[in-house]
Amino acid sequence: MHDYIIVGNGLAGAILSYRLNEEGKSIVIVDEDAPEAAWKVAGGVWNAISFKRIIKGWMADEMTDEADAFYQKLQDQWKIEFYEAKKIVRIFSDVHFQNTWLSKSDSPELTSFLSDNSPNELETLPLKMPFGAGTVKKGGHVQLGVFMKAIKAHLNKSATLINEKFDFDSLTVNDEHVEYKEIKARNIVFCEGYEVINNPFFSWLPMSLTKGEILILKNPGWKFDCIINNGKHLIDLKDGRLGVGATFDWKNLDHSITEEGKEQLLDHLEKNFEFRDWKVLIQKAGIRPTVADRRPLTGVHPDHPNVFVFNGLGTKGVLIAPWMAKKMVQYLVHGTALPDESNIQRFAKKHFR
Ligand SMILES: Cc1cc2nc3c(=O)[nH]c(=O)nc-3n(C[C@H](O)[C@H](O)[C@H](O)COP(=O)(O)OP(=O)(O)OC[C@H]3O[C@@H](n4cnc5c(N)ncnc54)[C@H](O)[C@@H]3O)c2cc1C
Numbered sequence: 001m002h003d004y005i006i007v008g009n010g011l012a013g014a015i016l017s018y019r020l021n022e023e024g025k026s027i028v029i030v031d032e033d034a035p036e037a038a039w040k041v042a043g044g045v046w047n048a049i050s051f052k053r054i055i056k057g058w059m060a061d062e063m064t065d066e067a068d069a070f071y072q073k074l075q076d077q078w079k080i081e082f083y084e085a086k087k088i089v090r091i092f093s094d095v096h097f098q099n100t101w102l103s104k105s106d107s108p109e110l111t112s113f114l115s116d117n118s119p120n121e122l123e124t125l126p127l128k129m130p131f132g133a134g135t136v137k138k139g140g141h142v143q144l145g146v147f148m149k150a151i152k153a154h155l156n157k158s159a160t161l162i163n164e165k166f167d168f169d170s171l172t173v174n175d176e177h178v179e180y181k182e183i184k185a186r187n188i189v190f191c192e193g194y195e196v197i198n199n200p201f202f203s204w205l206p207m208s209l210t211k212g213e214i215l216i217l218k219n220p221g222w223k224f225d226c227i228i229n230n231g232k233h234l235i236d237l238k239d240g241r242l243g244v245g246a247t248f249d250w251k252n253l254d255h256s257i258t259e260e261g262k263e264q265l266l267d268h269l270e271k272n273f274e275f276r277d278w279k280v281l282i283q284k285a286g287i288r289p290t291v292a293d294r295r296p297l298t299g300v301h302p303d304h305p306n307v308f309v310f311n312g313l314g315t316k317g318v319l320i321a322p323w324m325a326k327k328m329v330q331y332l333v334h335g336t337a338l339p340d341e342s343n344i345q346r347f348a349k350k351h352f353r
Helices: 011-022 060-078 093-104 120-124 144-159 195-197 259-272 317-334 345-351
Strands: 002-006 027-031 046-047 083-085 088-091 133-136 137-143 159-164 171-173 179-180 183-190 210-218 225-229 233-236 241-245 282-290 299-300 308-311
Touching: 002 011, 002 088, 011 027, 011 144, 011 259, 011 308, 011 317, 046 225, 046 317, 046 345, 060 083, 060 137, 060 144, 093 133, 093 195, 144 159, 183 317, 195 282, 210 259, 241 259, 259 282, 299 317
Parallel strands: 002 027, 002 183, 027 159, 088 225, 183 308
Antiparallel strands: 046 137, 083 137, 088 133, 171 179, 179 183, 210 241, 210 282, 225 233, 233 241, 299 308
């Protein structure tokens, strides 16, 4: 008998499996390797500051420390380069934004995150910044393709990986254990990203999915270490390409790339760059598992004590997953309570049945 079946081996499932494995648990992972999984599209940036109101996100201090330590540790351990801590430079859109940033960067709450100046390296770029820019001192970038390949190779040594679409008709849930085809396990955890909307156990959770598109551009020869943000991110991918993203669309929840998406991203760049000759190499689209209240979804099914969900990483999976997976493992293995804000119990009364 295995300890856990994990359904979904994206950012959520892989990091949760890694953490369960650290606890010595035996795991079977079922993943269909969907080409449209969100991690295959995502920009890989982590940033705990919400630029809309210039505030720290939920659990920002704990999550940033955890994310930085987690990716750095694995990079050192596996000797594979996929992570860099990076400053994020926010270009001010107008005087009002500039004033708000300057006063917030002095506040005790935000002083460890915000600074009111920007790095000198930006002077080499054809940037237009009439209102200046400020810096988020704590941020980072994970090359998700490289990281996910490495974590899957690691899991392959200790867990059983099954490459298929999970078939709900082949699952039996008993009081003592669950059975999927010939596999018996004490528990099952669903980590399917936006596909949770098709999960018969958890489709009642109030998702508010968002489609996003990104572009990979030819780098015109620029070099910069920070992440530039003017509402969209621009990253030097250090391989002759720039990454730019992402759009937000709450209505058209499909995986098709669009002319509108491309134009929106290029228009955004053109607001702040004296440069027009962008060469688009790749355009991708994906769906983020965003939740109505913008908090993760963790916890147990109201009727089945051995059926769990770990989802709702939304727009910030790279930042949230390492911290939230730690909390989830403490809950699953040691019985420590989950944070109320992420516990799916918050929705059970109103949305279940
Ligand atoms: C355009 C875009 C840009 C983004 N940029 C960033 C960014 O810069 N930084 C950031 O932190 N986040 C970003 N995100 C969000 C990030 O991608 C998500 O938070 C994260 O990927 C969620 O992880 P997940 O494992 O829950 O879902 P996913 O990454 O979607 O993984 C789900 C996995 O479940 C598997 N699966 C699903 N259903 C089944 C099934 N029935 N049977 C078997 N397997 C199944 C899929 O194959 C997949 O591997 C972005 C997302 C998009 C779309």
